[in-house]
Each structure stands twice: as C-alpha cells, then as structure tokens.
Amino acid sequence: MQIAVTFRHMDASDALRMYLEEKLVRVKKYIDEPIDAQAVLSVEKKIRHCAEVTLVAKGITIKGSDETNDMYAAIDGMVDKIERQLKRYKEKIKNHKPANERARQVEKTVFAAESIDTGAAEPIVIRSQSFSVKPLSVEEAVMQMDLLNKTFLVFSDASTEEISVVYRRKDGNYGLIVPRK
Structure with a gap:
C-alpha cells in the first residue's frame, strides 16, 4: 500500500x-x-x-x-x-460474476463558455479526457456512485450493452436514463 x-x-x-x-x-x-x-x-x-x-x-x-x-x-x-x-x-x-464484455472508451471534453456564447466557428477546448466505461449492472452503478460521492455516473449496462446514466434525485431517490433506439 x-x-x-x-x-x-x-x-x-x-x-x-x-x-x-x-x-x-x-x-x-x-x-x-x-x-x-x-x-x-x-x-x-x-x-x-x-x-x-x-x-x-x-x-x-x-x-x-x-x-x-x-x-x-x-x-x-x-x-x-x-x-x-x-x-x-x-x-x-x-456473488457477482464478472462480465466478459470489454469496456467502452468514452471521451469527455470541456469547452470554454465564452467561445460557445459568441458563436465562434470552433469552440475552445479547455480539457479533454478519455476513460473506459466498464459494464455494470444498475445496482453496481448506484453502489459505485455512492462510494465516489458523485451525483451521477455514466456506465455501460451489462445486460443491454448500452451507455446509461444513473443519478441521485433531489428527493434522495435514484433515477436512471436509458437511451431509446
């Protein structure tokens, strides 16, 4: 350690x-x-x-x-x-059996607000970060979000292999955003 x-x-x-x-x-x-x-x-x-x-x-x-x-x-x-x-x-x-699917690569980019507000042809990139999104069940995603003290977590749903978002609502419950095809 x-x-x-x-x-x-x-x-x-x-x-x-x-x-x-x-x-x-x-x-x-x-x-x-x-x-x-x-x-x-x-x-x-x-x-x-x-x-x-x-x-x-x-x-x-x-x-x-x-x-x-x-x-x-x-x-x-x-x-x-x-x-x-x-x-x-x-x-x-x-009791969880690990999924054999591979993790997806996702890129997070932060743009300067001024460059978007002024209508510039190319927005100014402040920071760009690439990370892998591991397949998780919804329960595991909620647990990971709690452990990290985050308000939302983007993850790859292990059952559907789609990117999903779990978030903490203002009333203390959890919400799940699933993409529709």
Whole structure:
C-alpha cells in the first residue's frame, strides 16, 4: 500500500503519519489489489481537525472524511467510514460474476463558455479526457456512485450493452436514463 500524506495548516508530524499508516493497513483485508492512498490532514480555525482519504485500487475508488476536535479521533472516524464502505462493497460483489464484455472508451471534453456564447466557428477546448466505461449492472452503478460521492455516473449496462446514466434525485431517490433506439 502506498500512502501519500499531506498536512494543511499544521506542522508535519511523524507520529500522525505513523498512526494514519497503522490505521489504513486495516483496510487491506478488504481489497487484495495494490492500493494507492492519498490522505489530507488539516486544521481549520485552530479547532476543527479534518482527516480525508481517497483510496484507489483496481476498479474502485473510495473517499472518506471525518471532522472532530482531535486529529487522532478524526483519523479513527475516517478509517471506520472507509471500512464500512469497503464491507458493503465486498458483500455486493461477492456473488457477482464478472462480465466478459470489454469496456467502452468514452471521451469527455470541456469547452470554454465564452467561445460557445459568441458563436465562434470552433469552440475552445479547455480539457479533454478519455476513460473506459466498464459494464455494470444498475445496482453496481448506484453502489459505485455512492462510494465516489458523485451525483451521477455514466456506465455501460451489462445486460443491454448500452451507455446509461444513473443519478441521485433531489428527493434522495435514484433515477436512471436509458437511451431509446
């Protein structure tokens, strides 16, 4: 497990770094693949201690954070949240048989709003990113969206092999957008 620790608005402490590494080793029992962890420990207004971590493993990204008035308690709370998420993820994929279909490649492009508003012949591209969309069931897509703390997720439906979108509605329920042929 590779752990990168960033300290914000506080002095770097080897004791905190060692404590965080000790606690994050507990999550290795849920994921077999190599894990990459980025942790941010910060102090806000000299009172609120925040611990945030992003774990990236093969096929999964999990984010967790906690805030208290003690940094060690914030680390403990954050690791507990990550463990609960990983347990839930592990239980859901236990009975899942992986699909043999290959992932689709999708490109995401961000355009400058000014170039579109002025009616330019070619809009100005700010950023372009290509990523693969793996085949998932709707339930897996909702679970992945929850684990990533996102409001929507674009995925390839494993049963229909079509690109679909699952999103979180304002009332707390989930919506599904399926293309019509």
